[in-house]
Amino acid sequence: MESQIADERQKRRFAEVVLPHLDDALSLARWLTGSAADAQDVVQDASIRALAAIDSFRDGSPRAWVLTIVRNTAFSWLRKNRPKALVVTDDESVFEAAQFASEAGGPPSPEAALIAKADAAMLNAAIAALPLNFKEILVLREIDGLSYREIAEVVSLPIGTVMSRLSRARKLLIVRLGATRAGAQGAA
Amino acid sequence: MTTTEDDEMLLDAYLDGELDASSALGIERRLAADTGLKARFDALAALRAALRAKVPRDVVSDALRGKIAAMAAPAAPVATRSFEWRRMAASVLVASMLASGGTALLLRPGATGPDISGLVAEHRRALLSANPLDVESTDKHTVKPWFDAKLALSPAVIDLAAEGYPLAGGRIEVVAGKLVPAMIYRRHNHIISLVAVPRAGARDDGAAAANATQDGYAVASWHGQDFDYAAVSDVAPDELAAFVKAWQAAAG
Numbered sequence: 001m002e003s004q005i006a007d008e009r010q011k012r013r014f015a016e017v018v019l020p021h022l023d024d025a026l027s028l029a030r031w032l033t034g035s036a037a038d039a040q041d042v043v044q045d046a047s048i049r050a051l052a053a054i055d056s057f058r059d060g061s062p063r064a065w066v067l068t069i070v071r072n073t074a075f076s077w078l079r080k081n082r083p084k085a086l087v088v089t090d091d092e093s094v095f096e097a098a099q100f101a102s103e104a105g106g107p108p109s110p111e112a113a114l115i116a117k118a119d120a121a122m123l124n125a126a127i128a129a130l131p132l133n134f135k136e137i138l139v140l141r142e143i144d145g146l147s148y149r150e151i152a153e154v155v156s157l158p159i160g161t162v163m164s165r166l167s168r169a170r171k172l173l174i175v176r177l178g179a180t181r182a183g184a185q186g187a188a
Numbered sequence: 189m190t191t192t193e194d195d196e197m198l199l200d201a202y203l204d205g206e207l208d209a210s211s212a213l214g215i216e217r218r219l220a221a222d223t224g225l226k227a228r229f230d231a232l233a234a235l236r237a238a239l240r241a242k243v244p245r246d247v248v249s250d251a252l253r254g255k256i257a258a259m260a261a262p263a264a265p266v267a268t269r270s271f272e273w274r275r276m277a278a279s280v281l282v283a284s285m286l287a288s289g290g291t292a293l294l295l296r297p298g299a300t301g302p303d304i305s306g307l308v309a310e311h312r313r314a315l316l317s318a319n320p321l322d323v324e325s326t327d328k329h330t331v332k333p334w335f336d337a338k339l340a341l342s343p344a345v346i347d348l349a350a351e352g353y354p355l356a357g358g359r360i361e362v363v364a365g366k367l368v369p370a371m372i373y374r375r376h377n378h379i380i381s382l383v384a385v386p387r388a389g390a391r392d393d394g395a396a397a398a399n400a401t402q403d404g405y406a407v408a409s410w411h412g413q414d415f416d417y418a419a420v421s422d423v424a425p426d427e428l429a430a431f432v433k434a435w436q437a438a439a440g
Contacts, residue, residue: 008262011259011260011261011262011365012260014259014260015257015260018256018260019253019256019257019260022248022252022253022256023245023246023247023248024245025248026246026247026248026252027245027246030246036246039246040249040252041322043248043252043256044252044255044256044322044360045338047256047259048259048338048360048367051259051260111227111230111231111234112227112230112231112233112234113234115231115234115235115238116234116237116238118238118242119242120242120243123238123239123242123243124243127243141204142236142239142240142243143239143243143245144245147204147206148201148204148206163197163200163201164193164197166200166204167193167196167197167199167200170200170232170235171196173235174231174232174235177235177238
């Protein structure tokens with residue numbers, strides 16, 4: 001026990017580095033686990049890990065460092081509790097599906113208007129339906145507001161891959177939100 | 189003009205403010221000339237606006253924030269472990285001392301550091317949270333390894349279902365800035381939190397269970413083999429005392 005007890009300097013560092021980013025941590029954990037209660041467990045576990053590893057944070061973005069730990073903790077949780085959620089999605093097949101749906105849906109001109117009318121439930125459902133490796137990048141960018149460089153650090157991928165997945169994630173959302181709306185109107 | 193995948197990534201990067209000035213200028217010129225590209229960009233911008241307006245960032249509850257902030261709280265000052273003090277504490281029976289390493293833990297209202305108020309507050313906070321348990325299990329063989337994995341600590345996890353106190357699970361609490369295991373038992377509709385603080389020093393046989401109440405919560409504390417224990421609950425003090433007796437008997 002004694003070895004894992006943080007000394008006062010480590011605690012101060014933890015307070016500076018970790019505490020300001022708990023809301024971002026919770027957002028990421030909730031979107032990855034899909035559950036508010038499980039997200040709290042993940043954030044608490046991640047905080048314990050962060051305190052134990054606080055000396056490994058040197059400089060750079062504290063938020064990216066914290067979210068890296070939260071992401072790893074969330075993936076450990078998923079491996080244990082939702083192994084099916086971790087089925088790796090092939091980037092190309094997702095993109096081709098989106099491309100096809102986009103073209104089949106006709107000209108993209110009214111998309112902006114349709115998206116503007118989407119309500120919170122539709123947006124949440126659309127994000128939740130994204131494959132995990134696209135969803136995490138979209139959430140880091142749009143909900144947590146990280147820069148491309150920070151996202152690349154959190155997910156340990158080259159910036160080019162981050163850009164490509166972000167672009168495809170948005171495209172999937174646009175297609176889905178446009179389709180939902182068009183379907184609703186067609187039924188009416 | 190057809191839109192390539194690279195164009196789309198450039199549009200995203202432009203939207204995200206990640207392009208340098210000359211690339212941004214190039215995109216702006218193309219957007220002015222290409223209605224297809226402009227429609228794509230409008231859709232991206234609309235998506236961004238919708239997400240910002242309608243998908244809020246999660247906010248950590250005060251309970252969880254308090255718990256995590258407490259990990260970074262300074263440790264309580266080391267109390268004097270004088271015989272005089274102990275005799276006094278025993279005589280007024282509101283205080284007991286849980287020593288953990290060099291840090292003494294005073295179970296006394298108003299004392300600095302984690303006192304009865306702190307334990308009661310943790311107990312109450314857990315009850316208010318969505319789920320008072322970090323691990324939910326009536327099986328001690330689940331709860332004990334869970335503590336071991338989380339904290340590298342293996343407190344005795346005793347099942348008292350036969351005595352009328354079924355195990356509900358476990359939780360991590362923060363005492364004096366340290367993470368310690370808490371076992372959660374049920375008594376009818378009530379919850380009993382049993383906090384185990386590891387003790388580095390020798391066993392202190394001198395102290396029997398000490399009892400106190402605060403804000404309607406009963407608190408009992410005693411010294412075990414390798415841990416010091418404190419039980420907090422909203423059951424009646426004599427009922428908590430019975431729980432402690434049953435627990436100590438089962439612990440041997």
